[in-house]
Amino acid sequence: MTTNNHAHLHQIHTHIAGPAQHAFEAAGGHWTVMRKSVFEAVAAEGAPRTAYEITDHVSSALGRKIGANTIYRILELFIEHNLVSRIESQNTYVACDHPQNPADCIFLVCSGCGKTTHLDDQATSEQVRALATATGFTPDRMVIEANGRCVGCSL
């Protein structure tokens, strides 16, 4: 092995490795063209995007029609690896800054402009977890979202 070869491999293993790619590969994942493209689509805008928006974005980036389920598969994979979070109250997806630190994110979703910011507050998310645990519940994934108005839209 390790005769690292074929030209088309170079196009996959581009050198723009962001933290996302790095974390994903460190976990044994393959950073394929498709996955790279999906990640870029999710990360492209400040606002979270729907799966079908991502589908369109990827389709035009690759110049061919991609099926929705391909996108959903990859989003699910990314969510498992903390590269992406799903905003439950919006049915949208956002890229996650810190794949290293799998903290529970707190999302602030603006109902005016759609922009979403995210906070990490270990103390708060731990408090929610502790509350749940105290009842005998075993929490897995936390969903903490605030819907309201961002600074710009509250005027």
Place this chain on the structure above:
Amino acid sequence: MTTNNHAHLHQIHTHIAGPAQHAFEAAGGHWTVMRKSVFEAVAAEGAPRTAYEITDHVSSALGRKIGANTIYRILELFIEHNLVSRIESQNTYVACDHPQNPADCIFLVCSGCGKTTHLDDQATSEQVRALATATGFTPDRMVIEANGRCVGCSL
């Protein structure tokens, strides 16, 4: 006015007024047969129910086919009046115990049996609100959910 009359009104203004009905009417809403039926469908089970399950339940309760949009309309109305909460991570709806006290609920959703319990912890939800507010965000509705395993399903 106030010649309170017609027989069919009596069937609307039944005397089983739970706290939900009471709060709803206090807010100026009309507790119609349809709305009563929807509320009962939502409240019927421990587990939260999807809008289409509610649709089926109401349809068989009333003996005729009810359209999904009728259910969605009423669910939305109930949510505004704190009679019902939507579990965002499940696309389901649950009846709310305390329409009086519009606290932010914390839901514990079991991925095993689907049962959902709800906590009220003012301190925690206030903490999340405070976090949001500190960034200049004006929170409206909070979504705090924990997905995991309930006591029975964690074995």
Place this chain on the structure above:
DNA sequence: AAACAAGCGTAATGTTATAACATGTATATG
């Protein structure tokens, strides 16, 4: 009675997500 609003019906459609199965592509192994 006329005007209006609230509540619901009906039908169609839009949006989000998954299932089932086929095909392609990378990697390991003899």
Place this chain on the structure above:
DNA sequence: CATATACATGTTATAACATTACGCTTGTTT
């Protein structure tokens, strides 16, 4: 390098969730 294997994606169809547009009936106001 041939082949086996597992992983990744394509294709098609459909399920699940939600909304729109419009009209009819009923209750309330004038």
